[in-house]
Amino acid sequence: MVLASGGGTNLQAILDQLHGQGEVxxxxxxxxxxxxxxxxxxxxxxxxxxxxxxxxxxxxxARDSAMADWIQSTGAELVALAGYMQLxxxxxxxxxRGRIINVHPxxxxxxxxxxxxxQALEHGVKVTxxxxxxxxxxxDTGPVIIQRAVEIPANWDRDELETAIHAVEHQxxxxxIGMIARGEVRIAEDEPRKVIVEQRFGK
Amino acid sequence: MVLASGGGTNLQAILDQLHGQGEVxxxxxxxxxxxxxxxxxxxxxxxxxxxxxxxxxxxxxARDSAMADWIQSTGAELVALAGYMQLxxxxxxxxxRGRIINVHPxxxxxxxxxxxxxQALEHGVKVTxxxxxxxxxxxDTGPVIIQRAVEIPANWDRDELETAIHAVEHQxxxxxIGMIARGEVRIAEDEPRKVIVEQRFGK
Numbered sequence: 001m002v003l004a005s006g007g008g009t010n011l012q013a014i015l016d017q018l019h020g021q022g023e024v025x026x027x028x029x030x031x032x033x034x035x036x037x038x039x040x041x042x043x044x045x046x047x048x049x050x051x052x053x054x055x056x057x058x059x060x061x062a063r064d065s066a067m068a069d070w071i072q073s074t075g076a077e078l079v080a081l082a083g084y085m086q087l088x089x090x091x092x093x094x095x096x097r098g099r100i101i102n103v104h105p106x107x108x109x110x111x112x113x114x115x116x117x118x119q120a121l122e123h124g125v126k127v128t129x130x131x132x133x134x135x136x137x138x139x140d141t142g143p144v145i146i147q148r149a150v151e152i153p154a155n156w157d158r159d160e161l162e163t164a165i166h167a168v169e170h171q172x173x174x175x176x177i178g179m180i181a182r183g184e185v186r187i188a189e190d191e192p193r194k195v196i197v198e199q200r201f202g203k
Numbered sequence: 204m205v206l207a208s209g210g211g212t213n214l215q216a217i218l219d220q221l222h223g224q225g226e227v228x229x230x231x232x233x234x235x236x237x238x239x240x241x242x243x244x245x246x247x248x249x250x251x252x253x254x255x256x257x258x259x260x261x262x263x264x265a266r267d268s269a270m271a272d273w274i275q276s277t278g279a280e281l282v283a284l285a286g287y288m289q290l291x292x293x294x295x296x297x298x299x300r301g302r303i304i305n306v307h308p309x310x311x312x313x314x315x316x317x318x319x320x321x322q323a324l325e326h327g328v329k330v331t332x333x334x335x336x337x338x339x340x341x342x343d344t345g346p347v348i349i350q351r352a353v354e355i356p357a358n359w360d361r362d363e364l365e366t367a368i369h370a371v372e373h374q375x376x377x378x379x380i381g382m383i384a385r386g387e388v389r390i391a392e393d394e395p396r397k398v399i400v401e402q403r404f405g406k
């Protein structure tokens with residue numbers, strides 16, 4: 001299950017690299033935005049879609065509850081946020097505890113929240129990167145699954161950095177989902193922040 | 204000028220890679236700890252030393268003021284903190300504004316303050332690194348000069364990570380000092396957090 005609000009380039013990477021190739025099936029694409037281009041990508045890949053706009057529900061909890069019911073009905077084992085611009089409510093996190101992941105365009109805990117690339121440029125860092133992490137109740141605070149660094153050369157503008165960051169997202173997000181599908185990823189029993197990755201096959 | 208409180212391995216890297224080789228001269232080594240091994244390294248390299256223990260002065264400001272006078276008397280153009288475990292006071296920062304640098308064992312702004320390596324392990328990150336930055340009034344908040352990432356393989360213990368981090372420190376701290384000595388480093392005029400590095404010669 002992939003949730004997306006926007007163009008869906010991470011969804012496309014997942015569809016291209018994983019969907020229907022044996023280990024992973026994308027059983028649905030959900031969105032809060034009826035016009036999200038991600039939904040068109042899903043349709044083109046013959047993946048079921050559903051839309052849960054905030055203004056059609058009394059509150060965020062009601063929306064997330066309906067969305068959770070739909071996700072459960074698809075038999076999804078993992079919920080991958082991919083440019084999903086809504087905070088998920090605590091009840092949603094609780095229902096899929098340890099089975100919701102997100103990709104964030106920074107090396108967390110640096111630059112959580114919105115516009116991480118802009119934050120990194122503003123702060124003047126020379127290295128940033130991408131983090132795939134489990135989602136918990138906080139904003140980009142959950143346990144880290146994979147991180148990859150991206151150096152910022154002196155002469156880069158924002159566009160060049162965005163391109164590089166997105167390329168890394170499109171590489172490591174499918175990689176992380178594949179590892180989870182193969183059962184290679186678990187949270188350490190006595191250290192809830194520590195994710196143990198034991199690669200068995202593949203890359 | 205190098206200030207150190209401990210074993211002085213970063214001082215040694217600076218002495219070995221830069222001192223007396225044309226571009227950089229270490230004109231003194233100061234410490235807050237009379238027994239710091241860094242002082243012995245300085246003596247062995249025939250570099251003048253001075254010690255400013257906190258308990259020989261009325262307060263931190265008085266200590267830093269005496270230390271600043273001594274530094275100025277040596278003709279030092281740059282003050283490099285190297286395992287110097289005291290916060291420098293605002294008056295010290297003001298006297299050497301833009302001429303004090305520090306090396307920190309994390310990719311700032313992640314994990315500022317004490318035991319950055321322990322913080323990174325506790326947080327469960329998969330990538331950390333080293334930052335060389337200008338010192339301002341905050342704790343590890345000044346503008347970033349160089350950063351380098353260090354991946355944390357799944358099977359590493361703390362010792363292995365420390366060894367890798369320190370190896371990177373011993374590489375990029377002398378590198379940064381060399382770049383500053385050659386005039387390749389400046390803070391952008393309109394963006395006080397942005398450090399522009401224009402390498403002219405060398406590595």
